[in-house]
Amino acid sequence: MAGAGTRGAVTMHDVAAKAGVSVKTVSNVVNDYPHIRPSTREKVQRAIDELGYRMNLSARNLRQGRTGIIGLALPELSLPYFAELADSVIRAAEERGLTVLIEQTSADRQHELDVLTSERRQLTDGLIFSPLALGPDDAAALDVSYPLVVLGERIFGGDWDHVTMNNVDGARAATQHLIDSGRRRIAVIGAHAGETMGSAALRVLGYQTALAANGIPFDPDLVVEGGLWHRATGAACVNGLLDAGIEVDAVFGLNDALALGALHALHARRIDVPGDIAVVGFDNIEDAAYAAPTLTSIAPGREQIAATAIDVLMERIAGSEEPFRRVIADFTLVERESTAV
């Protein structure tokens, strides 16, 4: 027994023959064409059910020039944030009758460029692309001839649709939350020196904005570098801070993995969270709710990002020539135990 799309499958012709109507009528029934006599519709439907007919999507796609599949290119499924993003995109797409094809780029620049011209673009009606390694110099590569929606704010100003999370304001809110609970020595962990447009830079900017708004002086000692946003990095950052004897009463992890690593290190040092040091993260991944103590985090509007990205993409696929859009998702602060007062 061979593939599903195999010869021998029931076709519209079979259904038409069985129902005693023309192929086109079957097509009309399947596509909910309005002018069909109820008796005809029923007759056809019965034939469809009896024969177990399923539409051949390749044929429809060929005829219509659409595949009903959209691509989702992201760094790695093994990074929790992207796994959850993929989850949201798949669900949102499903609600709209679309199928999602995931492609991983390993956060590698060349791989990210390849995805844009991959043969698979032939198979998809459009692409939702979350680049991590591309820089401003690569803007030209994003000037493609198919519908494209870019996630994240790594590349600005281009002529394409953009759906991003609110890194700056989210980080500001996280910091403000710590300040509101009486913290003054707030460390940031996971910063990337030299970057100006990545998530790290934007979130640090939000942090600084919040400090300034509250008249708290900015202390460079409190900004800890950390390349990979993994748990281990978070733990190392905190240990580095404390070993250096820097006074701290709160830690802002630039993402949840860092914050969870921080929680871990603090536990190991028998430092009470939130009693001695409060901790807040960013992304609100599922693990945040399962940590001990549970982790306060910024929920970046993952569902909204997914839904908006798909909606915008669908409009483009439908042929919209509107000006390119930039949508910034709403974030929320999810308060949990790690910052309780």
Place this chain on the structure above:
Amino acid sequence: MAGAGTRGAVTMHDVAAKAGVSVKTVSNVVNDYPHIRPSTREKVQRAIDELGYRMNLSARNLRQGRTGIIGLALPELSLPYFAELADSVIRAAEERGLTVLIEQTSADRQHELDVLTSERRQLTDGLIFSPLALGPDDAAALDVSYPLVVLGERIFGGDWDHVTMNNVDGARAATQHLIDSGRRRIAVIGAHAGETMGSAALRVLGYQTALAANGIPFDPDLVVEGGLWHRATGAACVNGLLDAGIEVDAVFGLNDALALGALHALHARRIDVPGDIAVVGFDNIEDAAYAAPTLTSIAPGREQIAATAIDVLMERIAGSEEPFRRVIADFTLVERESTAV
């Protein structure tokens, strides 16, 4: 500008016209048909390059009855093991020129049944299916008319291809490793009472086998129930054990999330790992290497499972009528700090 598969795209006819040959010759060049004069091939290739021709996959699929896409149905991408499995399957498929379409079932029985008859089966040449909620009663539903490879050992004895990890022997090795390092009071956390065929049951069986082989009496008190295999569950299991005053010198987490939760709880209680209690997990997810202390775990041969599943599926798609196969992947014990002597 509309979709990639859109009207107006360059077709074989355009290439043929430009190269001054027939369409079939272009097709022959593209498909590496052997009997083509080098000069012709070059002429056609140049036309292809100049026009930027890309094959319309819908048309090819319609003609050939294949799509080049295989489905991968799994519970949730947000569970690390499955995210990493998806990663491996995608890479293995890519090496073989296949594309993977992921579908999530939420580990829900009805959803798992739906996936088997989904309209999307029309779009894929075959399916790699990792059920979690289906039981022996659902065996009939797996008797489908397209190529299917089942992962995991939840459902036995059916007439389909099976690729599984070695739950029993892996668990036995994990336990033996603890025994070899001098542990005698080994707790298992995450057991599922009543199950006889799920991963939980098989891993507990491996644990018992190892105990028996070493003449260590089985103590039911050391087997802790835990439904969801999350970090939080692991922490709760360990806390329950210790609060009950049960003597323990090692913990076997039935998966890594449980083991990581255990590590966390032990840290919080200032119990030294591996000094006082050793911990071992199962799955060898990425986080295991980043935990503090790093977590010893059973690597279930994820890559091998992915590659084998795809190979078997490809054979079926190619029409193989061989007897159904059952492949059990090789596991390895990855020793890390949590069980150091």
Place this chain on the structure above:
DNA sequence: CCTATGATTTACAACGTTAGAAAAACGGCC
């Protein structure tokens, strides 16, 4: 009872590709 009018249904021609058969071109041999 016939005709106009709108509601249904149908015939036919694509969509871009490939399989198979037929035709043409080639190279060597007598």
Place this chain on the structure above:
DNA sequence: GGCCGTTTTTCTAACGTTGTAAATCATAGG
């Protein structure tokens, strides 16, 4: 130069679906 066996290329017909335009049907008005 004509013939033969290969190579190489072309021709024709699908694959299963839908858009267009035309055909048929039913009904109401005359």
